[in-house]
Amino acid sequence: MRNNSILTLVLSIILSFSIEAQIDVVQNIFSKMDIAPQHTLWDGSQTMLMGYTKLMGAAIDIPGPTLNYIEGDSIELKLRNMSQGASHTIHLHGLDVDQQNDGVPHLSFEVGHNETKSYFFKAPHPGTYLYHCHVTSTLHVQAGMYGLLIVRPSSSNLTWNGGHHFHQEKAWMTSELDTIWHSDSIINQPHDTTTNQVLLPDYNPQYFFINGRSENQLSSQTISASVDENILLRLANIGFYGNKYVFPYQLGAKVISSDGRPFPIEEITDTLVVLPGERYQVLFEPEIEFSDYISVSYFDLNTMQDLNTQNVSIDVQGFLSLPELNISGFEAYPNPVTNVLHLKNVQKEHVQILDASGKHICFIKNTGSVDVSRLQKGVYFLKGKKKTVKFIKQ
Numbered sequence: 001m002r003n004n005s006i007l008t009l010v011l012s013i014i015l016s017f018s019i020e021a022q023i024d025v026v027q028n029i030f031s032k033m034d035i036a037p038q039h040t041l042w043d044g045s046q047t048m049l050m051g052y053t054k055l056m057g058a059a060i061d062i063p064g065p066t067l068n069y070i071e072g073d074s075i076e077l078k079l080r081n082m083s084q085g086a087s088h089t090i091h092l093h094g095l096d097v098d099q100q101n102d103g104v105p106h107l108s109f110e111v112g113h114n115e116t117k118s119y120f121f122k123a124p125h126p127g128t129y130l131y132h133c134h135v136t137s138t139l140h141v142q143a144g145m146y147g148l149l150i151v152r153p154s155s156s157n158l159t160w161n162g163g164h165h166f167h168q169e170k171a172w173m174t175s176e177l178d179t180i181w182h183s184d185s186i187i188n189q190p191h192d193t194t195t196n197q198v199l200l201p202d203y204n205p206q207y208f209f210i211n212g213r214s215e216n217q218l219s220s221q222t223i224s225a226s227v228d229e230n231i232l233l234r235l236a237n238i239g240f241y242g243n244k245y246v247f248p249y250q251l252g253a254k255v256i257s258s259d260g261r262p263f264p265i266e267e268i269t270d271t272l273v274v275l276p277g278e279r280y281q282v283l284f285e286p287e288i289e290f291s292d293y294i295s296v297s298y299f300d301l302n303t304m305q306d307l308n309t310q311n312v313s314i315d316v317q318g319f320l321s322l323p324e325l326n327i328s329g330f331e332a333y334p335n336p337v338t339n340v341l342h343l344k345n346v347q348k349e350h351v352q353i354l355d356a357s358g359k360h361i362c363f364i365k366n367t368g369s370v371d372v373s374r375l376q377k378g379v380y381f382l383k384g385k386k387k388t389v390k391f392i393k394q
């Protein structure tokens with residue numbers, strides 16, 4: 001019996017030592033509360049936030065810091081609570097972590113005011129996840145306690161090992177903000193899950209965000225790309241409204257995964273609905289030059305009515321790689337064309353469409369077909385390196 005207890009003690013010491021030794025990433029996160037309004041909204045007004053920062057002295061932004069990990073990393077995430085008196089947690093939404101480290105207060109632990117506690121977990125399958133505080137979560141999430149968690153495979157620029165290659169990536173976390181909920185008397189109180197419960201007024205957001213920005217502030221989110229570039233867009237909705245995305249058809253938007261789970265069938269679509277708490281990865285493979293907007297509508301889940309729409313510019317111009325010479329030249333059919341023009345022998349050549357006056361309209365990627373249904377009726381030219389073909393749009 002005594003031998004058994006000694007053995008158990010020795011084993012637990014070895015075990016705790018080996019767990020300690022296995023940590024690949026130690027990361028500090030601070031939870032804070034603004035002492036005065038300082039987050040600037042698109043109309044110039046300012047609001048107070050409660051949120052997370054990476055550095056103790058840093059200003060709170062929404063979303064909070066993006067947590068970036070490599071698949072398989074063992075992580076210690078240290079939360080230091082410096083906010084206004086309420087307890088906080090980090091709930092790792094969508095990650096399969098054990099209950100103790102899940103950040104759901106009554107199942108795991110809370111981090112009290114001026115305390116520091118650690119979450120231990122392993123970075124799961126590559127994908128886009130999110131985290132948020134789970135104490136009085138309706139209020140604390142609205143207050144700004146959320147951020148993205150991104151897991152990448154060991155090889156860069158792949159969605160996952162053996163997955164899609166991409167040249168650039170963007171991450172958009174959407175949310176809304178009701179300024180009433182951000183008033184001193186509501187968020188700047190020591191509320192928790194049991195005592196000091198706050199009675200929240202009806203939620204009537206006035207601001208609709210992509211990465212904490214809206215309207216004219218969204219120029220910072222503009223996507224610029226080349227025709228032959230793959231763009232990965234990571235989406236996560238931490239608001240209380242649904243999001244409806246409309247992607248320009250030229251992007252060939254493909255919904256490839258949710259969390260770390262690749263979809264068995266990758267649907268090409270120009271619309272996507274992302275409900276509160278959902279995460280998606282979308283791959284764009286533009287085929288022609290164009291400039292347009294990706295729009296996001298925010299709809300009330302009870303009435304299903306759109307309350308707001310935000311637009312982000314996307315500008316696809318030119319090619320990443322220089323076109324190679326094609327000696328034989330290409331053929332185009334049918335001619336005249338109504339909807340889709342097919343090109344033969346364009347594998348190594350980039351062909352552009354010119355109007356009758358020789359003005360450049362767009363490039364055609366080397367896939368060999370292009371939707372010309374939106375061109376006005378008339379005469380056009382297809383111009384390659386060695387050959388120009390006239391075609392008629394009817």
Ligand SMILES: [Cu+2]
Binds near residue numbers: 134135140
């Ligand atoms: Cu909290």
